[in-house]
Amino acid sequence: MRFFFLFSLFACTVFALDIKMASSTVSNGKTALLEFKKEKNISYEDIALGNKRYKIFKNPLNDEMFYALIPIDYYEKPSDKKVEIYYKQGSEQKSKSLFFRVESANYEKETLSVDGSKVVLSKKDQQRASKEYVEAMDVYKKTTMQSYISSEFIIPLDSKITSDFGKARVYNGSLKSYHGGTDFRAGEGEPLVACNNGKVVLSKDRFYSGGTVVIDHGHGIYSCYFHMSELGVKEGVMVKKGETIGLSGSTGRVTGPHLHFGIRVAAQQVDPLQFVELMNKNIVKGIK
Incomplete structure (x- = not known):
């Protein structure tokens, strides 16, 4: 009997999934991260949150680990969430449930005065603007299975933050949107650098974001740099972390020169500073 008990305990231990969530609570507009340890005879596939699916990727910097990112929608209300993790044990399809809590970030409002032509638009x-939105979303919805990340993320401009992610924005007295990135103080023409290695997938002047560069880092991760006065890279080129990609400016819908820095995960806007901290602490930890 004792032998049978020990064998049963051992068998359960062998086939238990080693899963870690970076935090059991995540605020709206931020990113949740799950890590999976490499297990013999286990093949990770994807995870489901409601009707959305997110891919489980191999950690590009650790052969013994896998990870998945879950972007929490800005408009998500406080609630308990269940994540279903899908994997194969040998040839057998299996799943495991994991729970976490979405809390409110309690974002503030800010009032801005801009050129009226950027608020009440001509036909x-x-x-x-509609064409450019569709074009950009077509980019963000694509997932490059290769990761270009080889070290920690950096912030593209060492400067004071002038507007945090998530603030509800009132333009000329009318609530229009929320702030989908973090703004950094910048004069006209200051160099802006790539936050990590990647491929330039968008480099052009756009109605709202002005001079725009978007970099694909792989695994559904994109970084965005808006309002540039000069674009320093072309679409299709590979860039290295810290490489200058353009100059700051005041193009698009702005009140003055600055850098708007954004991150997209699985096409969703997320808090870029929380994302950078999350990735550096969990995915690229110990890498120098």
Whole structure:
């Protein structure tokens, strides 16, 4: 009997999934991260949160680990969430549930005065803005299975933050949107650098974001740099972390020169500073 008990305990230990969540609570607009330890005879596939699926990727810097990112929608209300993890044990399809809590970030409001033509749009500008939105979302929805990340993320400009992610934005007295990135103080023409290695997938002037560069880092992660006065890279080129990609400016819908820095995960806007801290602490930990 004792032998049978010990064998049963051993068998349960062998086939138990080693899963760690960076935090059991995540605020709206931020990113949740799950880590999975490499296990013999286990093949990780993806995870489900509601009707959305997110891929489980091999950690690009640790052959013994896998990870998944879950972007929490800005408009998500406080609630308990269940994540279903799908994997194969040999040829057998299995799943495991994990729970976490979404809490409110309690974002503030800010009032901005901008050129009226950027708030009440002409038909021509509406068509342009709509076309550019579709174009950008087509980019963000693509997932490059290769990761270009080889070290920790950095912030593209060493400067004071002038507007945090998530603030509800009132333009000329009318609530229009929320702030989908973090703004950094910058004069006209200051060099901006890539936050990590990647491929430039968008480099052009856009109606709202002005001079824009978007970098694909792989695994559904994109970094965004808006309002540039000069674009320093072309679409399709590979860039290294810390490489200058353009100059700061005041193009697009702005009140003055600055850098808007954003991150997209699985096409969703997330708090870029929380994302950088999360990745550096969990995925690229110990890498120098």
